[in-house]
Amino acid sequence: xxxxxxxxxxxxxxxxxxxxxxxxxxxxxxxxxxxxxxxxxxxxxxxxxxxxxxxxxxxxxxxxxxxxxxxxxxxxxxxxxxxxxxxxxxxxxxxxxxxxxxxxxxxxxxxxxxxxxxxxxxxxxxxxxxxxxxxxxxxxxxxxxxxxxxxxxxxxxxxxxxxxxxxxxxxxxxxxxxxxxxxxxxxxxxxxxxxxxxxxxxxxxxxxxxxxxxxxxxxxxxxxxxxxxxxxxxxxxxxxxxxxxxxxxxxxxxxxxxxxxxxxxxxxxxxxxxxxxxxxxxxxxxxxxxxxxxxxxxxxxxxxxxxxxxxxxxxxxxxxxxxxxxxxxxxxxxxxxxxxxxxxxxxxxxxxxxxxxxxxxxxxxxxxxxxxxxxxxxxxxxxxxxxxxxxxxxxxxxxxxxxxxxxxxxxxxxxxxxxxxxxx
Amino acid sequence: xxxxxxxxxxxxxxxxxxxxxxxxxxxxxxxxxxxxxxxxxxxxxxxxxxxxxxxxxxxxxxxxxxxxxxxxxxxxxxxxxxxxxxxxxxxxxxxxxxxxxxxxxxxxxxxxxxxxxxxxxxxxxxxxxxxxxxxxxxxxxxxxxxxxxxxxxxxxxxxxxxxxxxxxxxxxxxxxxxxxxxxxxxxxxxxxxxxxxxxxxxxxxxxxxxxxxxxxx
Numbered sequence: 001x002x003x004x005x006x007x008x009x010x011x012x013x014x015x016x017x018x019x020x021x022x023x024x025x026x027x028x029x030x031x032x033x034x035x036x037x038x039x040x041x042x043x044x045x046x047x048x049x050x051x052x053x054x055x056x057x058x059x060x061x062x063x064x065x066x067x068x069x070x071x072x073x074x075x076x077x078x079x080x081x082x083x084x085x086x087x088x089x090x091x092x093x094x095x096x097x098x099x100x101x102x103x104x105x106x107x108x109x110x111x112x113x114x115x116x117x118x119x120x121x122x123x124x125x126x127x128x129x130x131x132x133x134x135x136x137x138x139x140x141x142x143x144x145x146x147x148x149x150x151x152x153x154x155x156x157x158x159x160x161x162x163x164x165x166x167x168x169x170x171x172x173x174x175x176x177x178x179x180x181x182x183x184x185x186x187x188x189x190x191x192x193x194x195x196x197x198x199x200x201x202x203x204x205x206x207x208x209x210x211x212x213x214x215x216x217x218x219x220x221x222x223x224x225x226x227x228x229x230x231x232x233x234x235x236x237x238x239x240x241x242x243x244x245x246x247x248x249x250x251x252x253x254x255x256x257x258x259x260x261x262x263x264x265x266x267x268x269x270x271x272x273x274x275x276x277x278x279x280x281x282x283x284x285x286x287x288x289x290x291x292x293x294x295x296x297x298x299x300x301x302x303x304x305x306x307x308x309x310x311x312x313x314x315x316x317x318x319x320x321x322x323x324x325x326x327x328x329x330x331x332x333x334x335x336x337x338x339x340x341x342x343x344x345x346x347x348x349x350x351x352x353x354x355x356x357x358x359x360x361x362x363x364x365x366x367x368x369x370x371x372x373x374x375x376x377x378x379x380x381x382x383x384x385x386x387x388x389x390x391x392x393x394x395x396x397x398x399x400x401x402x403x404x405x406x407x408x409x410x411x412x413x414x415x416x417x418x419x420x421x422x423x424x
Numbered sequence: 425x426x427x428x429x430x431x432x433x434x435x436x437x438x439x440x441x442x443x444x445x446x447x448x449x450x451x452x453x454x455x456x457x458x459x460x461x462x463x464x465x466x467x468x469x470x471x472x473x474x475x476x477x478x479x480x481x482x483x484x485x486x487x488x489x490x491x492x493x494x495x496x497x498x499x500x501x502x503x504x505x506x507x508x509x510x511x512x513x514x515x516x517x518x519x520x521x522x523x524x525x526x527x528x529x530x531x532x533x534x535x536x537x538x539x540x541x542x543x544x545x546x547x548x549x550x551x552x553x554x555x556x557x558x559x560x561x562x563x564x565x566x567x568x569x570x571x572x573x574x575x576x577x578x579x580x581x582x583x584x585x586x587x588x589x590x591x592x593x594x595x596x597x598x599x600x601x602x603x604x605x606x607x608x609x610x611x612x613x614x615x616x617x618x619x620x621x622x623x624x625x626x627x628x629x630x631x632x633x634x635x636x637x638x639x640x641x
Contacts, residue, residue: 082555083555113519114553117523119558
């Protein structure tokens with residue numbers, strides 16, 4: 001699994017290499033390429049990071065901060081036909097537990113020309129479920145902050161749909177109206193381990209997205225140690241894996257008024273059999289509902305809010321109780337305002353995990369909140385400067401398993417230069 | 425005091441010259457559109473159907489350009505049977521379509537001006553979209569008359585009626601107008617007519633809003 005390049009990337013690299021020649025020959029502009037490389041100086045303090053084999057909520061810790069290459073991404077789209085596009089997203093991380101570059105999304109999208117006021121779209125492949133209202137830029141980046149909210153960080157860690165998504169969008173705007181209504185439905189596969197990180201690690205805030213080939217580290221919780229109850233679990237989670245051969249689904253309804261207000265309701269259910277187990281990975285039955293809001297406030301202030309409420313459970317039932325059964329909930333509110341080429345954003349996150357089982361030594365409760373203050377300055381199309389202050393205060397009794405304080409305020413300052421390249 | 429007598433034929437020839445310079449049978453009609461706040465409303469399609477009037481033999485051709493991910497003009501009015509060219513002046517490709525039956529059409533993905541002009545053989549409102557850029561929105565108003573135009577910044581438009589033909593029906597249309605029954609009948613010699621709207625106008629469409637766009641291919 002560990003290596004510089006993953007075999008899946010050969011088609012992507014080939015396409016990227018050939019694209020300029022193809023585009024020159026084709027006046028209609030068939031491809032779009034956006035790439036970025038984040039060089040950062042990070043100063044972190046808190047528990048040792050979960051990505052370094054411990055349980056802290058940040059991506060970095062005091063031993064792993066400093067000057068580093070925090071992230072690279074390639075967002076590539078190619079139009080195969082007038083109404084069919086292929087899209088590939090890849091992320092680059094310099095880590096020792098996974099390959100350097102791998103895909104996060106790869107799908108085809110068909111947008112037939114509307115024959116009525118309804119627009120239909122069909123997407124098939126590997127893609128993010130429609131949860132985030134933050135990660136709208138190329139490479140699933142956020143235009144507001146470097147680190148995603150707790151909710152969308154989790155989406156990046158554990159959720160990916162292998163399947164198809166169908167959308168119908170009613171655009172009464174074409175008739176002079178100001179409203180737009182859209183319904184999306186998707187059927188997906190390969191997301192049976194989603195929920196494991198929420199239960200055993202809890203919420204985090206960072207900018208790392210799991211890639212298709214990734215196994216992301218689980219904290220060394222006692223329940224998965226040799227001889228313990230769940231010792232068949234690998235010390236890592238493979239977020240993208242099918243175990244029980246059952247499709248999951250998600251549905252969402254969205255309503256918007258001009259560019260002023262957008263409301264989205266989402267229901268997600270991976271319909272996983274919680275007794276499933278395969279090759280060191282447990283299957284987690286995970287479902288949630290979400291309310292998302294995006295609004296333009298007076299004074300050029302933008303507001304984004306998401307509120308997600310769900311549950312995840314695993315294992316045999318004893319007296320009606322699953323081996324692991326937790327509820328999770330998070331909400332955030334982000335305010336952002338552009339100042340010409342600069343942007344300032346402030347976000348407050350609240351998150352918690354509640355225990356619904358009573359298995360000893362499987363303590364998964366947590367409660368916490370985070371403040372994120374971010375500034376960015378787009379110097380030109382190739383250089384963006386960003387600075388972000390992130391402070392997470394939380395209480396997680398399971399930290400005592402590692403000899404760490406159960407209550408902790410973790411802080412991270414990240415200064416980033418994003419070198420960007422785009423061709424469209 | 426003696427004054428020079430002007431012979432009758434001189435009057436007649438002067439009248440004839442005047443008639444040749446500006447046909448005596450044409451009468452200007454000024455159409456004005458004002459909103460409920462008494463502000464003039466620009467960009468409104470105005471068309472006049474006059475009984476007993478000979479329409480132009482050949483409808484004039486027109487151009488609907490695409491610039492900065494907008495249709496330009498946002499609203500175009502043409503006579504039934506007219507041809508409209510759809511050049512793309514943007515760097516990015518567009519995929520222009522309309523589902524407004526029976527004038528529906530599709531111009532597959534293009535840059536520049538590779539497609540033949542589209543002939544609009546039926547009267548009615550043709551709503552234009554781009555399959556790539558959902559925010560792009562434009563209108564072509566196809567009318568069965570050659571007396572038409574779009575109101576200017578002062579909310580008005582002048583058309584020349586045929587004084588010797590019958591009564592004229594003046595109609596207006598704009599995607600921003602919510603009022604119904606926007607047709608009035610006037611006599612051939614009416615100098616001016618004003619439409620005062622009761623309902624608040626819809627805000628103008630902004631094609632440029634980023635969030636509406638699917639992608640920037």
